[in-house]
Amino acid sequence: MTAANRSLADGLRWTAQGSAIFAGALAALPDGHLDRPTRLAGWSGRHLPAHLAANAEALVNLAHWARTGEERPMYSSPAQREADIAAGAKLPAAELRAWSARAAEALDARLAELDRRHWQRHVRTAQGRTVTAAEIPWMRAREVMVHAVDLGAGVEFGDLPADFLLALIDDITAKRSGADGPALALAATDHDGTWTVSGSGGPTRVAGTLAGLAAYLSGRRSDGVTGSAGDPAPTLPRWL
Numbered sequence: 297m298t299a300a301n302r303s304l305a306d307g308l309r310w311t312a313q314g315s316a317i318f319a320g321a322l323a324a325l326p327d328g329h330l331d332r333p334t335r336l337a338g339w340s341g342r343h344l345p346a347h348l349a350a351n352a353e354a355l356v357n358l359a360h361w362a363r364t365g366e367e368r369p370m371y372s373s374p375a376q377r378e379a380d381i382a383a384g385a386k387l388p389a390a391e392l393r394a395w396s397a398r399a400a401e402a403l404d405a406r407l408a409e410l411d412r413r414h415w416q417r418h419v420r421t422a423q424g425r426t427v428t429a430a431e432i433p434w435m436r437a438r439e440v441m442v443h444a445v446d447l448g449a450g451v452e453f454g455d456l457p458a459d460f461l462l463a464l465i466d467d468i469t470a471k472r473s474g475a476d477g478p479a480l481a482l483a484a485t486d487h488d489g490t491w492t493v494s495g496s497g498g499p500t501r502v503a504g505t506l507a508g509l510a511a512y513l514s515g516r517r518s519d520g521v522t523g524s525a526g527d528p529a530p531t532l533p534r535w536l
């Protein structure tokens with residue numbers, strides 16, 4: 297139910313939209329605010345652009361793999377990934393901002409080189425999943441859109457495109473089905489849409505706006521999302 301609901305063109309469009317949304321939110325954050333905590337525990341406003349720059353470079357590796365057939369993993373190791381984010385977060389603000397913009401542009405350029413045949417090649421994500429290269433833009437769109445909200449600089453899930461939110465909810469409900477967690481029957485209150493998550497126990501009904509459900513499912517603060525009989529919706533395990 298995941299890939300069928302979105303096309304490669306959707307992923308590329310959402311990557312462009314999400315990159316612009318993240319860049320706008322980052323630009324609105326004065327240098328003096330970069331050291332403040334974001335909505336992600338333990339990460340300041342410096343860690344998010346550093347992570348997204350490193351993520352863009354990691355996805356450039358997958359684009360290289362898809363274009364040439366030469367295996368090139370996203371990150372050399374999980375420890376290296378953490379170290380690169382920590383080092384990037386210590387850069388002077390101007391350098392950090394420049395790296396964030398440069399890495400995003402480089403990824404766009406590398407993706408623009410891929411043709412039909414390249415997009416169908418198999419690559420491996422940092423989580424060890426084998427996917428076609430056509431998943432790369434979706435992986436990037438998810439990162440830039442959700443982290444734009446995490447930055448806490450004025451972007452909320454409700455500011456993200458509705459068709460992206462629908463695709464995100466499809467993606468996370470599919471991923472959460474079969475993982476540890478409660479069974480859910482979700483319904484959007486501002487849009488036609490119901491989803492199920494298979495899991496433990498009888499399904500708990502969860503209702504909220506598209507934006508609220510996307511926030512809830514991705515493990516973010518989700519005001520106005522309710523469970524059965526107006527109770528708070530069940531707590532979910534980590535998503536990614």
Ligand code: ZN
Nearest residue numbers: 347351439443
């Ligand atoms: Zn991330």
